[in-house]
Amino acid sequence: MNFPILSTLIFLPLISSFFILLTKDKTSKNSSIYISLFSSVATFLLSLFLWYSLDVNSSEFQFVEEKSWINNFIKFKLGVDGISILFIVLTTFITPICIISCVNSIKVRIKEFLIAILILETFMIGVFCSLDLVIFYLFFEAGLIPMFLIIGVWGGPRRVYSAFKFFLFTLLGSVLMLVAIIVIYWITGTTDITQIYEIKIPKEYQNILWLAFFSSFAVKMPMWPVHTWLPDAHVEAPTAGSVILAAILLKMAGYGFLRFSIPMFPIASEYFTPLIYVLSIIAIIYTSLVALMQDDMKKLIAYSSVAHMGYVTLGIFTLTKQGIEGSIYQMISHGLISAALFLCVGVVYDRLHSRMISTYGGLVNYIPKYSFLFLIFALAALGLPGTSGFLGEFLVLTGTFQKSFLAAMLATFGVILGAAYMLWLTKRVIFGNANNSEIKNLNDVNKSEILMLVSLAFLILFFGFYPLPLIETFDVSVNSLIKNYETALISK
Amino acid sequence: MINNINIMLPEIFLALSVFSILMVGVFIKKSFNLVFNLTSLILVVTILIILTNPSSEEKIFLDSFIRDSFSNYFKILILLSSLFVLNSSKSFIIDNKLNKFEYPIIILLSILGMFFMVSSNDLILFYLGLELQSLSLYILASIDRDNLRSTESGIKYFVLSALSSGLLLYGCSLLYGFTGSTNFELIAEQLNKENTGAVFAMVFILVGLAFKVSAVPFHMWTPDVYEGAPTSITSYFAVVPKVAGLALLIKFMFVPFSNILLEWQTIIIFISIASMILGAVAAMVQKNFKRLLAYSSIGHIGYALAGVATGAISGYQSSIVYISIYVIMNIGAFSCLYLLKKDGQYKENISDLSGISKKHPLLAISLLIILFSLAGVPPLGGFFAKFYVFVAVLEKEMYALAIIGLLTTVMSAFYYLKIIKTIYFDDNSITFESTKNRSAQVSIFTSCTILITFFLYPSLFNNLINTLFIG
Numbered sequence: 001m002n003f004p005i006l007s008t009l010i011f012l013p014l015i016s017s018f019f020i021l022l023t024k025d026k027t028s029k030n031s032s033i034y035i036s037l038f039s040s041v042a043t044f045l046l047s048l049f050l051w052y053s054l055d056v057n058s059s060e061f062q063f064v065e066e067k068s069w070i071n072n073f074i075k076f077k078l079g080v081d082g083i084s085i086l087f088i089v090l091t092t093f094i095t096p097i098c099i100i101s102c103v104n105s106i107k108v109r110i111k112e113f114l115i116a117i118l119i120l121e122t123f124m125i126g127v128f129c130s131l132d133l134v135i136f137y138l139f140f141e142a143g144l145i146p147m148f149l150i151i152g153v154w155g156g157p158r159r160v161y162s163a164f165k166f167f168l169f170t171l172l173g174s175v176l177m178l179v180a181i182i183v184i185y186w187i188t189g190t191t192d193i194t195q196i197y198e199i200k201i202p203k204e205y206q207n208i209l210w211l212a213f214f215s216s217f218a219v220k221m222p223m224w225p226v227h228t229w230l231p232d233a234h235v236e237a238p239t240a241g242s243v244i245l246a247a248i249l250l251k252m253a254g255y256g257f258l259r260f261s262i263p264m265f266p267i268a269s270e271y272f273t274p275l276i277y278v279l280s281i282i283a284i285i286y287t288s289l290v291a292l293m294q295d296d297m298k299k300l301i302a303y304s305s306v307a308h309m310g311y312v313t314l315g316i317f318t319l320t321k322q323g324i325e326g327s328i329y330q331m332i333s334h335g336l337i338s339a340a341l342f343l344c345v346g347v348v349y350d351r352l353h354s355r356m357i358s359t360y361g362g363l364v365n366y367i368p369k370y371s372f373l374f375l376i377f378a379l380a381a382l383g384l385p386g387t388s389g390f391l392g393e394f395l396v397l398t399g400t401f402q403k404s405f406l407a408a409m410l411a412t413f414g415v416i417l418g419a420a421y422m423l424w425l426t427k428r429v430i431f432g433n434a435n436n437s438e439i440k441n442l443n444d445v446n447k448s449e450i451l452m453l454v455s456l457a458f459l460i461l462f463f464g465f466y467p468l469p470l471i472e473t474f475d476v477s478v479n480s481l482i483k484n485y486e487t488a489l490i491s492k
Numbered sequence: 493m494i495n496n497i498n499i500m501l502p503e504i505f506l507a508l509s510v511f512s513i514l515m516v517g518v519f520i521k522k523s524f525n526l527v528f529n530l531t532s533l534i535l536v537v538t539i540l541i542i543l544t545n546p547s548s549e550e551k552i553f554l555d556s557f558i559r560d561s562f563s564n565y566f567k568i569l570i571l572l573s574s575l576f577v578l579n580s581s582k583s584f585i586i587d588n589k590l591n592k593f594e595y596p597i598i599i600l601l602s603i604l605g606m607f608f609m610v611s612s613n614d615l616i617l618f619y620l621g622l623e624l625q626s627l628s629l630y631i632l633a634s635i636d637r638d639n640l641r642s643t644e645s646g647i648k649y650f651v652l653s654a655l656s657s658g659l660l661l662y663g664c665s666l667l668y669g670f671t672g673s674t675n676f677e678l679i680a681e682q683l684n685k686e687n688t689g690a691v692f693a694m695v696f697i698l699v700g701l702a703f704k705v706s707a708v709p710f711h712m713w714t715p716d717v718y719e720g721a722p723t724s725i726t727s728y729f730a731v732v733p734k735v736a737g738l739a740l741l742i743k744f745m746f747v748p749f750s751n752i753l754l755e756w757q758t759i760i761i762f763i764s765i766a767s768m769i770l771g772a773v774a775a776m777v778q779k780n781f782k783r784l785l786a787y788s789s790i791g792h793i794g795y796a797l798a799g800v801a802t803g804a805i806s807g808y809q810s811s812i813v814y815i816s817i818y819v820i821m822n823i824g825a826f827s828c829l830y831l832l833k834k835d836g837q838y839k840e841n842i843s844d845l846s847g848i849s850k851k852h853p854l855l856a857i858s859l860l861i862i863l864f865s866l867a868g869v870p871p872l873g874g875f876f877a878k879f880y881v882f883v884a885v886l887e888k889e890m891y892a893l894a895i896i897g898l899l900t901t902v903m904s905a906f907y908y909l910k911i912i913k914t915i916y917f918d919d920n921s922i923t924f925e926s927t928k929n930r931s932a933q934v935s936i937f938t939s940c941t942i943l944i945t946f947f948l949y950p951s952l953f954n955n956l957i958n959t960l961f962i963g
Contacts, residue, residue: 070951112853134879138870138947145864148909152917153849160917164909171869171905175898178879182886182894 004065005050006078009088010125012043013095017118020111029110036099036114040121044092047125051085056473059480061131061194069135074191077131082477083328086470087128087248087255090335094247095121097452098240101343104448105239105350106154113154117240120146124248128255133181133191136260140216140252141174147241147249155236162229162236169229173219180212184264197263200488210268213261220253223313224283227306234302235355239346242298246305246338251331254312258324262316263481266488269317276317277407283310284414291421297345297355300425301338304381307414308334314411315396319485323399324478325471330392332470333380333463337389340377340456344370347449351442357425362434367444371430373453380460382422383415387464499550499559502541502567503607509534510600517593524591528582531596535575535603542567555675556614565812565957566610566739573731573819574603580827580935581724583927584838588722590636598635599728602628606736610743615664615674618740622660622704626653629733633721645720652713653703660700666693667748679748691755697744698759705737707797708766711790715774718786723838726782727826730789731819738796738815742808745800753803760801765896767794772903776910781840784907785825788866791904792818798897799881802888810880813953817877817946824862824939830932831855833925846914847921856915858936865943867908868901873946880954 016039020032054062061079069076080088098117106113123146126139144167152163185191188199201209219226230250234242262269284307291303308330315327347370348363349355364371380387383394393415400408434440445453463470497504513530517523542564549560578599585591605628608621630653634646668674670689671682683690703710718726749756771791778784796818799811831852832839849856865874878901885894946952 071955073951138875141870141875145869148912149860149916152913160913163917164906164913167909168902168906172899172902175902176895178882179886179891179894179898182883183891185883186887186889 005046006063006065006080006129009043009046009050009092010078010122010129012046013039013118013125014122015039017115017122020115020118023111032111032114033099033103036118037096039118040092040096040099043121043125044089044096047085047089047092050080051089051473054080054082054085054473056082057476059477064131074132074134076135077192077194078129078135079131079194080129082474083258083481084128084255086328086332086473087251088125090251090332091121091124091128091248094243094335094339097339097343097456098243100448100452101243101346102238102240104446105346109153113150113238113240116146116150117244120150120244124244124252127252131193133184133193133196133260136256137174137178137181140256141171143249143252144170147245150241150244151233151237154238154241157236158232159236162232165229166233169219169226173216173226176212177216180209184209193260193264197484201264203267206265206268207271210261210265210272213256213265214272217253217256217261218279220256221250221309221313222253222306223279223309224286224306227283227287230306231299231302234305234342235296235298239342239349242342242346243339246301246342247335250305250309251335254309254316254327254331257313257316258328258481262319262485266485269319269485270489273317273319273403276313277404280310280314280317281407281410283307284314284411285417288414288417288421292417292424295357297357297425297429298342299355300357300421301341301345301381304418304421305334305338307418308338308381310414311393311396311411314407315392315399318396318399318403319482320399320402321478321482322395322402324481325474326392326395326397326399328474328478329388329395329467329470333388333392333460336456336460336463337377337380337387340373340453340460341381343449343452343456344374344377347445347453348442352436352438357428359436360429360439361432361436362439363430363442365434366439367442369450370445373445373457374430375426376457376460378422378426380464382419385464386461388460388467390464391467496550496552498545499552500557500611501545502538503604503611505541506534506538506600506604506607509537510597510604513600514597517597523593524586524595527593528578528591528596531600532575532579534600535571535578539568539571542571551613553617554614555677556617557608557611558613559611562739562743563611566735567607569735569816569819570603570606570610570732573735573823574599574728576823576935576938577724577728577731577826580823580830580929580932581727582931583929584722584724584830587833587836587838588636588724590722590724592635595632595635598628598631602632603732606732609736610739612740612743613676613747615668615676615679619661619664622740623657625733625736626657629653629729632725632728633717635725636722639722641720642722645717648720649713649717656700656703656710659696659703663693663696663698663700666690666696676743676747680750683749683751685752685755691752694749694752694756695759698741698756701737701741701744702763705734705741705793705797706786706790707763707793708770708790709763711767711770714790715783715786718789719780719783723782723826723829723840726785727822727829730785730822730826734789734793735815735819738793738811741797742800742811745803746808757801757803760797761890761893764794764797764801765893767791767797768897768900769794772900772907775904775907778907779842781829781842781845781911784842784911785822788904788907789818789822791900792866794900795878795881795897798893799884801893802884802890804884804888806887807881807884809954809957810884812957813880814877816953817873817943820939820942821862821866821874824858824936824943825866827932827935827939828855828859828862830929831924831927831936833927834922835925839922839924842911842914844922845911846918848924849916851921851923855936858940859915860912861940861943862936863908863912867905869905871947873943876946876950 064079067076123143130136287306294300315323380389383389605625612618630650636642706714775787865872
């Protein structure tokens with residue numbers, strides 16, 4: 001295949017953002033929305049085509065593109081396999097939804113906002129496509145710039161603090177990864193990960209390099225105790241920003257563990273498993289408890305994200321087939337569910353300009369359609385069977401039981417706590433009595449909101465009942481990941 | 493010897509044309525514009541002369557003057573950056589009534605001094621070049637002679653710089669005394685660890701050079717001079733002498749002092765780390781944009797010195813790449829200052845930038861790109877500058893230097909973000925005059941374009957340097 005489909009996928013949003021820049025001021029609102037919507041839908045269709053034409057029975061990287069980039073040093077290498085394709089499709093699916101959502105929620109400088117979103121999309125797709133450590137780092141870090149601006153320019157009252165915290169936390173985590181990448185280059189003589197997989201990094205370096213990568217991924221994930229930037233960033237970010245943050249940016253770290261930490265440092269990954277277990281369990285239980293006590297809806301969902309990401313790290317580092325597949329499933333499903341929940345908060349926030357739970361109550365009597373959709377997403381978030389949220393958690397727990405009974409038992413408590421905070425949230429927001437006279441005059445969801453929420457709800461239910469399309473896609477890749485990991489452990 | 497005179501053709505041309513335009517300035521009244529345009533022309537012609545002449549290594553005048561690809565690269569960098577700095581500051585010079593015809597001529601003279609600095613292969617020629625450059629810079633720092641702050645900064649710079657030149661000269665004489673030669677290569681043969689006196693001389697010379705590139709702990713003059721001098725002079729100070737100073741430092745470390753690598757390496761590592769840390773910490777509390785750029789330039793010199801500290805060819809090549817990208821970023825940053833004009837006054841406080849993204853979106857986005865690039869965030873040019881340096885540093889397994897360097901990157905990101913915050917997140921904006929300052933806009937545009945598109949061809953400078961060094 002000669003057509004550079006991955007480069008097209010990556011740079012299509014960037015090029016269209018350039019066109020938005022050229023639109024005239026008077027007509028800029030509509031034309032920029034149409035251009036960005038058109039390009040993001042085109043990107044989505046292209047990524048679906050990519051998924052369709054991917055050979056899922058091979059664990060090799062496909063559609064590989066290789067160009068000389070820095071002479072005799074780094075190649076610009078892209079490729080996808082069964083794991084990364086799902087994250088790419090998730091990214092390209094979420095982006096048009098964000099663009100639709102900002103029609104309602106963004107009032108000022110919408111043109112710049114759309115440019116930021118599209119540039120961010122380029123960087124996010126780039127992260128999931130890159131097969132070279134330096135290229136990966138480049139895209140991974142570059143995403144900070146548009147996200148910083150999205151939070152800072154269009155965010156809530158404490159936006160400056162949150163934007164700074166987000167930027168500096170993530171940057172601090174990542175610089176050690178840069179050191180590790182360069183060290184890997186000097187050890188193996190390449191930064192091409194397919195070659196690094198073959199070369200095998202010497203045992204004595206693995207632990208320290210693993211920790212350097214971990215410092216970056218743990219912040220991005222976010223894992224306890226470096227999760228504190230996430231609630232702030234979520235609360236202050238505009239709806240579209242929260243959606244992208246929760247649905248995609250958080251998945252970069254989980255993807256990073258699967259793509260880099262485990263295959264490159266198998267011995268260290270095994271060595272540090274207890275650490276990950278402890279941090280994940282704390283994340284699951286502690287942040288669920290914290291989520292119970294929140295009176296801000298966005299903050300509650302943010303803490304629930306941290307807890308859900310706890311399952312992801314737990315599942316990945318069980319290093320069993322069920323655990324890893326469950327983690328990937330959980331990431332995709334959390335991408336859909338958290339996006340939907342943040343959109344739901346955005347819908348009522350646009351109308352009443354409050355995120356406080358106490359403002360609302362009894363919504364079901366006045367805006368029934370909205371309440372119905374909200375209920376679906378809340379139940380999916382707590383992992384009700386029949387929604388995609390259940391399968392991810394179930395597989396992760398199945399995997400964990402094979403390795404550690406204690407960890408699995410503690411993690412199961414998280415499921416109960418998850419049900420507690422989500423149901424309590426639903427009770428206070430959707431049911432009960434209206435605390436506020438303005439609620440009676442609320443308009444129900446409009447067409448564009450229905451389009452966004454129903455498409456998400458459909459996918460959540462569809463993948464809850466019929467997970468095969470996703471599992472088939474990544475099954476072979478996960479098997480080979482585990483096989484390589486086990487051979488590396490035997491030969492150590 | 494007369495056959496070889498074309499080896500120093502650029503210098504000869506520059507010197508002759510300086511004298512002739514000096515005559516033009518003296519005999520024609522109100523000749524600032526004419527002299528200014530002639531200066532630009534001279535700069536361009538000098539670049540062409542350098543490019544058309546071969547760059548093979550040749551020595552002349554008892555091996556005291558050397559022309560090689562190293563010196564040619566730096567000469568072109570000096571000329572190009574002076575061209576941009578000078579042209580973008582033209583309307584600033586006129587608005588602030590600095591339009592005396594001596595202004596561009598003194599700049600040319602300082603460039604001539606720098607040419608001899610980067611081409612010197614001998615202690616005496618090097619010192620002469622350095623003094624020609626320094627004397628010109630003293631005058632430039634205080635060129636706004638009716639302004640108290642400008643004269644103060646001129647005096648401050650003169651006193652401290654003269655002291656450092658004295659130390660440098662003392663070091664040179666010690667070096668001559670202990671090795672019996674003033675030629676760089678002969679010194680290199682004589683030098684070794686046992687020659688304690690020469691090591692002593694090396695320390696003195698290093699102190700003088702560190703002062704010229706404003707590395708910690710010899711940086712005290714930088715913030716005051718940057719703030720006090722007119723912005724057009726500051727932008728010149730921040731870019732061109734830094735390039736020449738770094739070239740000289742690299743030359744000293746890798747030619748005469750190549751045999752006492754272990755001795756100077758420790759000192760450079762210390763200077764580098766101290767500069768990075770001080771640059772990052774002190775800049776956080778600054779309110780004046782020029783003062784902030786002064787501290788940021790101290791930090792940047794720290795990174796460039798980290799490349800030198802490796803003591804390897806790849807290391808100093810990475811330093812050259814670093815300083816080249818630094819020049820591009822700083823020309824862009826200072827050119828933005830020329831657009832902040834309100835009621836005939838040029839604003840230079842960070843708070844004056846608040847909310848300019850609404851009224852001046854293009855200026856705001858340019859500053860955004862330049863500042864993120866200065867902070868070293870990928871995929872902008874500034875990231876690659878740092879990346880190459882750290883690749884070289886880690887090749888030598890200097891982990892502490894690399895980690896400290898990257899941590900200070902995060903710290904310095906904080907103050908760049910603070911400016912971006914002022915530009916984008918704050919309200920109550922000043923509306924600046926929509927100036928017709930095309931040349932400054934061209935500089936900003938050029939610098940931003942290079943910084944954004946750098947990732948498409950990141951080995952640009954490496955290739956340039958490699959071809960120059962081989963060819």
